[in-house]
Amino acid sequence: MHDRIVLMLDGTRNLCYRDQRKLQGVQLADGAAVDRILDGLGPDALDVNREDFLELLSGRRGAIKSALMDQSVIAGLGNLLCDEILWRARVAPRTPTRNLSEKALRRIHAALGRVLEASVRAGCVPPRRSWLTGRRDDSEPLCPRCGSSMRSSRVAGRRTVWCPQCQT
Template sequence: MPELPDVEGFRQVLLSCGSRRSVTDIDVRDAGILRGVTEERLRTELKGARLGTAWRHGKWLFVPTDGAPTLVFHFGMTGSLRCCAREEPIEAHDRLVLTLDGARNLCYRDQRKLQGVQLADDTAVDRILDGLGPDARAVSREEFLELLSGRRGAVKGALMDQSVIAGLGNLLCDEILWRSHVAPRIPVRNLSEKSLRRIHAAMGRVLTTSVRAGRVPPRRSWLTGRRDDSEPQCPRCGDSLRSGRVAGRRTVWCPRCQT
């Protein structure tokens, strides 16, 4: 389930595989991942275009091109980008394959096809960004306090709201709240400034480590590394972890540590 660290990893894939390379061929193997663009237009716009330096905001990845609109990726729940040698076999879930000069293929893989790929001019890019909050890696403590001030609903729901802060997903939010000793169902308005400061600090630490790993790492010292055990225990206090739905998502927390 790609979150900010995963998408940052995909950005690195693009930088190493496709930056400043031209698209020599386009294979749309499943048009179900195209959003607002036809196969014909995608080929017309992209073939021969040179990919620029990819940039990310939250869970969105933007690739400017020379002489064409920006190529935009959103990875939904199962999407990924892979850089492959041209002779490597195409896999079943490779929905879009861009052949690049230099004998490489850039493959967009996605099993469930909940999001996908689009072309966006500057106005369309601005429209996407207007619907998003600031990127989670760039939010200062003061800005974080301001963004959450006065919000209603559970704190996990607020953190997962992409219009508030862009990039946090289910695993990140559970990990951040566990490290902050904050229960996911607590209303934001019931949290003290001290608690919000702890959440912001934990967010920074978790993102730094996760971006370095290219994912939320399933370390045994992390909540993430225990959540899928048959009888999960808190790596901090050893108490049994609980699981339930918060903000519509499966949520794991420690009832002893997170109060």
């Protein structure tokens, strides 16, 4: 386990902070400190409507995966979510954001909504075999949609998995 902090009230395990990657840690903060911590974040991915999504990404430089993972643009999207969203939208992760059509951005937004809804319900990014995330760690991952070999490389400093046949 990667439990970093366990708070016990009334002798039972009430709150557990699990940080497998040892990223940010835990901070005790009052309202003003919370405001400072959250000040640099973009809107929560669950709350971004299609029009705001299109506006947030319009004219952005760099790859679409980098833009989606940038917490100052849209908060709450991590590596696995971005790979799954882009796979469902059939968009290659290295595609320059400013080169995407409005139709492609609408597909990404729709996929974002579906993936987040299922992930919130499951409490994690579900490792379903019908999802890219359910195949990405196979020794020779095959695309759940077309059966082609998936590729893996680094984008935005993170391991990225995609299907070169489905995501063009």
